[in-house]
Amino acid sequence: MRDVAIIGVGATKFGELWDRSFRSIGIEAGMKAIEDANLSGSEIDGLFIGNMSAGRFINQQHINALIADYSGMATHNIPATRVEAGGASGGVAFGQAVMAVASGIHDTVLVGGAEKMTDLDDTSINTIMDATADAEWEAGMGLTLASLYAMIARRVMYEGTATRDEIASVAVNSHFHGALNPAAQFRKEIVLEAVTRSGPVADPLGMFDCAPITDGAAAVVLCPLEEAKKHTDSYVKVSAIAQGSDTLALFQRPDITRFGATVAASKRAYEIAGITAADISVAEIHDDFSIAGILALQDLGLYKKGEAGKAFLSGETRVGAGKVAINTSGGLKARGYPIGASGVAQIAEITDQLRGKADKRQVANARYGLAQSVGGTGSTVAVSIMEAI
């Protein structure tokens, strides 16, 4: 197995991009990443794309062919593969691409993630999101994805491992960083009361506990680590990729206050990278709902159970606080959540952090960064660790 490097990243602005089509945003992100890697594009010999539901959002299947075509790569007939794993589509696509380069089957690979959501109305979009849970026995019984996370939050509060304010402070943290990210959907800090008093979505969670509906795309370029220098001086090493699974339906698990897939994937990732959670300086976590941020920090081993909420509320998860900086991009909540793009956008943010290109969000002296990408209620989790060179 070869070591793999990330040599270029790119992303569109995230938001309600009424004037942009799926193919337009997908290509913009890919072109930026190729340009950042100092490539022409003809070096790319494999393409992976994370996309959850173009079939339902824009009525387009066969996304891999669409992106290969409009990125100009179909003229070289290179293989293109679309990866779907609910909200974890981007993280899993990245993992597949790393494996392709590590194995030697591919040399220079472009990993994209894209989702065009706002061509549909909000209710239809949420129904598609609900289908990442169990469509027959959860969504089909009247449950929504938000209500599943709300039931996790209720149970966490009941067991006393986080308070309502601590859960809400996950969104406050993401908005604090979103205000520093020019490409974020929401570039505005919010106060705790803005979350706790926001209109109810699924009690106890309100609108500001939930990541928004977003259009956006992100991309990164991979090559063997030993060849990275040929292209650029600004690259990072992929130290580990790992992935875990769990039951599709939340109710099939005895303990819903943790995601076993995150625990398993992060444990494996730390082993592969030869580090512990204590070595991580910056992490992008999947805060599609605020409560997910509490679970993430605990399941990743960054905080003990009962301590993650306190960390968010006290502000020690913010850049410059001297602890692990969480969601410096603004996270899913403030940067935006174009589903299949988010897992790749996380990798782009960690890459920029580790090569000192994160501008006002820069974490000082970061050596290791982690990204966690989650599908459904933790039924799929991808964990990736990158290292500064």
Added chain:
Amino acid sequence: MSKVARAWREYPGKYNLEGTKCGNCGTIFFPRRDFCPKCRREGIGKMQKHRVQREGEIFTFSVIYEAPACNSFLKPYAVAMVKTKDGVLVSGQLVDIELDKIAIGMPVRAVLRKLDEDGASGIIHYGFKFVPIK
């Protein structure tokens, strides 16, 4: 439309909470599974139909204010994970209940209700929902 067949084949679970029980280790599963994830090879061919107890207590719950179109007329409505007397967790709606009186630990019972319908001329879907035990 295949929606009729899709609904029809799930009637045992949706109407009667019929799941399966592993003949090897006794673990009860809902919805039904074709083999036991605990016993794996030893459990193959030993899964038996098992109706989950209809009574249980609320394990956790939420009140939904933003709902799919098919349920928009229900808003707000409550959902829960219920731990049945078999010790099995099941998800469903809570009905005939005051939304501000719901609590973890409250005893409930599964009843047959209308879930939703496939538009004005489609079939009507029925299934279990939970009501409080007075």
